[in-house]
Amino acid sequence: MAPPATQKALVIxxxxxxxxxxxxxxxxxxGPDQVLLKVTVAGLNPHDGKTREWGLFAPKLPAxxxxxxxxxxxxxxxGVTKYQIGDRVVSQPEFRGNYAQNGLQEYAVNDISAGCKIPDSITDDEAASLPTNIIAPLVGLFATEHGLGIPAPWTEGAKSFDYKNTALLIIGGGSNCGKFAVQLAKLANIGTIISVGGFDEELKGFGATHVLDRHGGEEAVLERIRKVxxxxxxxxxxxxxPPETLVLGMKALSSTKKGRLARLLPTHPADKSTVLGKKAGFDVVDVYGSSQAQPNLAYPFWKRVPEYLTSGKLKPLNFVVKNGLTADNVNMVLDGYRxxxxxxxxxxHL
Structure with a gap:
């Protein structure tokens, strides 16, 4: 049956x-390289709250x-052959104001390279825990310009990179992006994966080698990091x-080797004035976690996601469900973020 001409949607x-x-x-x-989805799950994240409150990813209205x-x-x-009618698909929409791809509507377009078929052993909800929260750390860890520049494990650069003797500090490992950052670091076989914050058992189950208490003040946390x-x-x-509290990561970087910090909340430039003694200097890079903005990294990753999920190399994150495309259901969540x-x-659930 052909899709209808109009539909229900929640709009700003x-x-x-x-x-x-x-x-x-x-x-x-x-269009070409796209399919139309009958939406089953639309997952909400903190940036959705910022879009409602500030217009973050809403260059035009309604959105x-x-x-x-x-x-x-x-x-x-x-010309699409990647999918067939009836396939279950997980998708990351673009962030540039093309609302045809976003989830709070009954039907949405998917760029076929910015997602994948959902394995039979994975539910739609489990798959929906991935897109925003895994692509951001994927870019943060592996992108050359807008990330740390660690080679993704399937690339040519991985053949000569010394993952075993590499250390990665993840600040906010207990967040959803932080949890996937730990899993991606483990996927790359990084030897020392340190999380500041989060639950020890959960994060070590994802692959962290060290989970550090985030309490006690900046100097106490720095001392814990340096012991590792x-x-x-x-x-x-x-x-x-945000920039105001980014200093912990900057101070943790080496004073003799040039370091790099990738951040997810680049609301304004980082203040480096209180970070002293970094003889080799360091860079702070802003992460934009979009599959479409990083096709050379994200599209090959999405091709591998079904195998990563079925093998347990990637583990979906926790979620709660609200049934129905209603304004109350969504606004209640966004109010909480606000x-x-x-x-x-x-x-x-639609």
């Missing part, structure tokens, strides 16, 4: 105001949000800190 009509339900939103049409999407293929774009890496650390991935509440990753 005014920045700073609750989402509203509309019933006459146009159903998008898939549909949600960048973790799963669905069933109902139409193929011209001494003055040799050159790779830091910070999943949680108000600084502890929010478990929430999936809207």
């Amino acid at each position: 009509t005014e920045v700073g105001k609750p989402l509203e339900l509309v019933t006459d939103w146009a159903v998008p049409q898939p 549909v949000i949600a960048n973790d999407v799963t669905g069933t293929v109902v139409a193929l774009g011209p 890496v001494a003055d040799d650390l050159i790779y830091v991935f910070d999943a949680i800190n 108000d600084g509440a502890r929010v478990t990753k929430t999936h809207i």
